[in-house]
Amino acid sequence: MKATELAQGVYWVGAIDWNLRDYHGYTLPGTTYNAYLVVGEEKTTLIDTCYPGFEDQVLGRVASVIDPKKIDVIIANHIEVDHSGGLPKIAKMLPGVPIYCTEVAVKGFARHYNTKDWNLKVVKTGETLDLGKKTLVFLEAPMLHWPDSMFTYLAEEKILFPNDAFGQHVASSERFDDELGKDVALGHAKKFFANLIIPLAPKVLKKLGEVGDLGIGIRMIAPSHGVIWRSYAADIVTSYVEWSKGVSKDKVTIVYDTMHGSTDMMAKALADGAMDGGLEVKVCLLKDGRYEGCHRSDIVAEMLDSKALLVGSPTLEDEVLPTVAGFLSYLRGLRPGRLAEKKVGFAFGSHGGHGGAVDQIAGDMKKAGIEVIDGSMEVYFRPDADEREACYRAGLALAERVKRV
Ligand code: FEO
Numbered sequence: 001m002k003a004t005e006l007a008q009g010v011y012w013v014g015a016i017d018w019n020l021r022d023y024h025g026y027t028l029p030g031t032t033y034n035a036y037l038v039v040g041e042e043k044t045t046l047i048d049t050c051y052p053g054f055e056d057q058v059l060g061r062v063a064s065v066i067d068p069k070k071i072d073v074i075i076a077n078h079i080e081v082d083h084s085g086g087l088p089k090i091a092k093m094l095p096g097v098p099i100y101c102t103e104v105a106v107k108g109f110a111r112h113y114n115t116k117d118w119n120l121k122v123v124k125t126g127e128t129l130d131l132g133k134k135t136l137v138f139l140e141a142p143m144l145h146w147p148d149s150m151f152t153y154l155a156e157e158k159i160l161f162p163n164d165a166f167g168q169h170v171a172s173s174e175r176f177d178d179e180l181g182k183d184v185a186l187g188h189a190k191k192f193f194a195n196l197i198i199p200l201a202p203k204v205l206k207k208l209g210e211v212g213d214l215g216i217g218i219r220m221i222a223p224s225h226g227v228i229w230r231s232y233a234a235d236i237v238t239s240y241v242e243w244s245k246g247v248s249k250d251k252v253t254i255v256y257d258t259m260h261g262s263t264d265m266m267a268k269a270l271a272d273g274a275m276d277g278g279l280e281v282k283v284c285l286l287k288d289g290r291y292e293g294c295h296r297s298d299i300v301a302e303m304l305d306s307k308a309l310l311v312g313s314p315t316l317e318d319e320v321l322p323t324v325a326g327f328l329s330y331l332r333g334l335r336p337g338r339l340a341e342k343k344v345g346f347a348f349g350s351h352g353g354h355g356g357a358v359d360q361i362a363g364d365m366k367k368a369g370i371e372v373i374d375g376s377m378e379v380y381f382r383p384d385a386d387e388r389e390a391c392y393r394a395g396l397a398l399a400e401r402v403k404r405v
Pocket of ligand 1 (some may be wrong): 082083224
């Protein structure tokens with residue numbers, strides 16, 4: 001097991017989790033827990049650790065550079081277990097080693113681990129740590145991803161270690177963006193942003209502004225998941241700005257589930273109208289026990305750059321189908337209304353009694369910050385030819401509306 005050198009004296013020493021397929025409801029093709037070793041003339045520091053059970057990978061890669069017992073300092077950018085899970089073992093191996101983190105992280109660590117013997121050192125924005133011809137600068141970044149988070153910047157090499165920000169959930173043998181490929185790396189970053197960062201979008205813009213105000217150059221971005229941005233650092237920053245603003249295409253994402261095919265017929269007619277009206281269309285039947293379908297974590301990545309979202313469900317026992325209810329719960333949590341450019345949409349579905357699902361969906365879409373526009377429709381049992389035509393026309397009208405924005 002070898003470390004990967006990013007710059008003179010700076011190494012990736014992380015762990016690859018090839019087998020992880022679900023991380024609190026986010027489907028992923030494995031991931032990496034990136035840790036970094038920075039070797040200064042006087043001190044050597046380890047930035048972040050890994051999920052519990054992956055310590056041997058981290059320590060093995062450190063050992064390809066130096067004896068792990070020679071680590072002088074640990075930087076803990078974030079307390080979430082995928083980055084701090086290795087700390088108990090490594091802190092025990094290095095008694096008294098200073099662990100630099102934010103004040104909130106000190107409280108968080110105490111709720112996760114027995115920190116009685118940990119030498120935690122609180123740092124604030126602008127404070128520095130001199131490693132000997134290598135200087136680390138700390139920047140608190142609350143809510144990117146949790147209240148405790150911070151970024152660390154290596155001034156001489158202009159490398160930013162922003163932990164979760166700019167990360168991607170992907171397991172690969174490639175360590176750099178240009179090795180994985182720009183579009184593939186940005187695609188994984190987009191899904192990561194859609195599933196984890198949307199509700200934090202205003203903070204992203206503020207933090208990027210603060211980083212800009214510091215006047216620091218960034219040559220490389222080394223996040224805590226996925227590949228390191230060395231060729232496309234500017235591209236991922238630009239993408240984060242655009243995603244945070246909600247910059248979207250003339251595109252609609254249609255998400256639904258169906259009981260006996262009626263809501264499916266409505267979805268297809270809506271899609272035909274939107275396509276004929278000139279929109280890019282993604283049709284996403286929700287994954288459940290019967291259909292392969294689409295997973296909600298992929299659907300929200302499609303939604304991120306869509307100007308419109310349509311959600312459909314038949315009424316089941318006066319409620320939306322559980323699959324759709326699950327999606328709506330996820331959507332409310334992500335709050336796409338926090339993106340600067342708002343999305344529009346409406347609800348649709350069939351029923352065999354007195355209906356109700358469509359109003360519930362529209363209510364949840366509003367709670368998520370989506371502007372519900374004219375077009376919602378609920379049909380009795382199967383949509384007849386006139387109702388299918390009405391769906392088609394609603395798709396056309398949506399296209400007209402979206403293309404005007
Ligand atoms: Fe990758 Fe917030 O943890």
